[in-house]
Amino acid sequence: MGRSLTSPPFTAALIPAAGSGTRLGHGPKAYVEVGGQSLLARSVAALAPQVDEVVVALPQDAGLPAVGFGGKVRAVTGGPTRQASVLALLRACHADVVLIHDAARPFLPQQVLRAVRHAAAEQGAATAALPVADTLVRENAERHWGQLTAREGLWAVQTPQGFRRGVLLEAHLQAERSGVQATDDAGLVARLGLPVALVPGDARLFKITTPGDLELARALATVWDAEDA
Numbered sequence: 001m002g003r004s005l006t007s008p009p010f011t012a013a014l015i016p017a018a019g020s021g022t023r024l025g026h027g028p029k030a031y032v033e034v035g036g037q038s039l040l041a042r043s044v045a046a047l048a049p050q051v052d053e054v055v056v057a058l059p060q061d062a063g064l065p066a067v068g069f070g071g072k073v074r075a076v077t078g079g080p081t082r083q084a085s086v087l088a089l090l091r092a093c094h095a096d097v098v099l100i101h102d103a104a105r106p107f108l109p110q111q112v113l114r115a116v117r118h119a120a121a122e123q124g125a126a127t128a129a130l131p132v133a134d135t136l137v138r139e140n141a142e143r144h145w146g147q148l149t150a151r152e153g154l155w156a157v158q159t160p161q162g163f164r165r166g167v168l169l170e171a172h173l174q175a176e177r178s179g180v181q182a183t184d185d186a187g188l189v190a191r192l193g194l195p196v197a198l199v200p201g202d203a204r205l206f207k208i209t210t211p212g213d214l215e216l217a218r219a220l221a222t223v224w225d226a227e228d229a
């Protein structure tokens, strides 16, 4: 049976997990374990119950590790950049709404996920983000203090990011045609002149990038898993 006009939009979670984890130095990050579970398994566990399907972009020749959720989760091969991996994911799915979430952000609070999903379905594009709390300065040629940057109105962008699939695919295809590389998907959509809603994220949604982040994640996992239980 097809979906009726009143059915909720078919929603897919797309997880770019094809990075090599160079800055962390433990091999592909998605497979690194925190509190006995891989980063990928934690992201899948947060997303899978809330969506119709989960598609994961993995490094070439890599197998999908045990992440649970049976036939709801499938894998595609990612590309040489995060942007290429997300485009591969978009081409492999036909959902109405897509939620893009980095495997490298394993602690995803459910209320952030719900808020991004809602804003994306209503407004076409939305991202989790946190207002910047630190003083910001641009370095000078000697990598010393250069120019102070006002932090008012600045947000640090996180994932999940939610979009109508057609909007995000168009943004990626235009970027590909123009040779544009962006650090995230919301930036590509904003480049088309479309509005992107900023949804309050969460400090626990930090991206595991460096060995220090991994240490923090291992400490947080104990508290997170106890609350989840």
Ligand SMILES: Nc1ccn([C@@H]2O[C@H](COP(=O)(O)OP(=O)(O)OP(=O)(O)O)[C@@H](O)[C@H]2O)c(=O)n1
Pocket: 015, 016, 017, 018, 019, 020, 021, 022, 023, 024, 028, 029, 030, 057, 078, 079, 080, 081, 082, 083, 085, 086, 102, 103, 104, 105, 207, 208, 209
């Ligand atoms: N070619 C790539 C590069 C990155 N990613 C994914 O994009 C997310 C954010 O990327 P990042 O934290 O930079 O991961 P890595 O590219 O693995 O890290 P590094 O730059 O240190 O190698 C991660 O979930 C990563 O797996 C991806 O799917 N494909």
Ligand SMILES: C[C@](O)(CO)[C@H](O)COP(=O)(O)O
Pocket: 082, 102, 156, 157, 158, 159, 183, 184, 185, 207
């Ligand atoms: C998508 C992202 O996580 C939003 O902050 C970020 O831009 C990814 O950057 P990376 O250099 O690929 O880790």
